[in-house]
Amino acid sequence: MWWFQQGLSFLPSATVIWTAAACIFSYITAITLHHVDPALPYISDTGTLAPEKCLFGAMLNVTAVLCAATIYVRYKQVHALNPEENRIIRLNKAGLVLGFLSCLGLCVVANFQKTTLFAAHVSGAILAFGLGSLYMFVQTILSYQMQPRVHGKQVFWVRLLLVVWCAVSACSMLTCSALLYSGSFGSDVVQKLHWNPEDKGYALHLITTAAEWSMSLSFFGFFLTYIRDFQKISLRVEVSLQGLTLYDTAPSSVNNERTHLLSRDL
Template structure:
């Protein structure tokens, strides 16, 4: 059996590969058509103009679905491993809510381009990166709470380092972006797709974009830490029938159907 056939580990793997492909393909098309500069454009800039924006939006919508599935499976796994730990259950529910909000923000980023709906796009980016960072923090806390009985210390330290990486990138992006959009460097920085080294705010722009890409990579690396955990879980779906027909209202005992969902038992 190949590693990606074990449990549900293909979910986080597919999420990272698909999302990275969305960024790379959109970047290549935008560079080829000279819609953005090759040197570190904003991720959203590579999906602003057609035709790359069509591919960018479609692929990120699918990535949001994969992210929802991954976050939900992680939630069910932690809940199953700690059925009587009230503190962990509460933290786990908070992580689920934060993760779903981040996925919703990703869908907004995919469908509302920066040059057309700047305010909506920024709200989506705040949800994606802000709630996503908090989700990573919550999952790291859960890893700490479950060690060493359920989680190994090595996994906790790896996730903690990734959270620190994400936090430094987020703080850098927030600080440099605040200065860049303060009005001292012109009023067109929100819509600007091409930057020259002679432009005012060019250095801040490069710092902001580098921090954005760095933060995205920290997300990718964090979800890859789920691969080993997801090798040890599978889900089942159970259909409880209340009658022999779809229009029969009288209760009637029938056999229930229990089948595997997406994976085989281990």
Template sequence: MWWFQQGLSFLPSALVIWTAAAFIFSYITAIILHHVDPALPYISDTGTIAPEKCLFGAMLNFAAVLCVATIYVRYKQVQALNPEGKYISKLNKAGFVLGLLSCLGLSFVANFQKTTFFAVHICGAVLTFGMGSLYMFVQTALSYLMQPKIHGKQIFWVRLLLVIWCGVSAFSMLTCSSLLYSGHFGSDIVQKLHWNPEDKGYVLHMITTAAEWSMSFSFFGFFLTYIRDFQKISLRVETNLHGLTLYDTVPCPINNEQSHLLSRDI
């Protein structure tokens, strides 16, 4: 059996591969059509103009669905492993909510372009990166609390390093973008897709875009750490029939049917 056939390990793998493909395909299309500069454009800039914005939006919407599924499975896994852990249970629920908010933000980023709906796009970016960073922090805290009985120390340290990487990137992006969009470098920066080294704010722009790509890679790395955990998970769907037909109103014995959902038992 291949590693991606074990449990639900294909979920985080598909999430990372699909999202990376969305970025890469949109970037290549935007470069070929000369819509953005090859040197580190904003991720959102590669999905601003048609036709790449159509590809960017469609692929990121599906990525948001994969992200919701991955976050839900992780939530159920922690819940099952720690049915009586008070603090772990609260952190797990908080992480689940933060993860869903991050997925919602990703959908906003996909469907509301920066040059058209700037306020909504920024709100989506804040939800995606901000709530996503907090989600990573909560999951790292859970990994610490669950060691050594359930989690090994190695996975905790890997996730901690990824959270630190994400935090440094987030601080750099927030600081430089605040300076860049403060109004001291012109009022057309929001619409600006092509930058020259002679332009005001070019250095801040490059640092901001590099930090944005760096944050995305830290997210990819973090979700890849779920692969080993998900190899030991399988989900079932249970159907309860409360009538002999779909139109029965009189209670009758319940017929239960259980079938595998997405994967077979390990």
């Protein structure tokens, strides 16, 4: 059996591969059509103009679904492993909410381009990156709380390193973005897709975009750490019938039906 056939390990793998493909395909399309510069454009800039924005939006919507599924499976896994530890239960629920809101932000970023609705686009980015970073932080705390009985120390340290990487990238991006959009470099910076080395704020622009790509890579790395965890988990669907027919609402004794969801492994 291949590693991606074990449990639900294909889920975080598919999330990372599909998201990377969305960024790469939209980047290649935007570069080919000369819609953006090859040197480190914003990720969302590669999905601003047609036709790449159609590809970018559609693929990121699928990414949001895959991310939500991965986050939910992780939530159920932690819940099953620690059914009576109140601190872990609270953190686990917080992580679920943060993760789902981050997925919502990803949908907003994908469907509202910065050149059309800048406020909506930025709000979506704050949800996706900001709350996504908090989700990573919560999961790292959970990894610490669950070691060594459930998690190994290596997993915790890897996730902590990725969280620190994400935090450094986020601070760099926020600081440089605040300086870049302060108005000192012109009013057209928000809508600008093409940059020349002679332009004012070019260095800040490169640092900001590099930090954004770096932060995205830290997210990819974090989700990849789920692969080993997901190899030992499967989900089942339990159907509980409340009547003998679809229109019978009277209570009756009907056997439950259990079927596998997504995986046949335990």
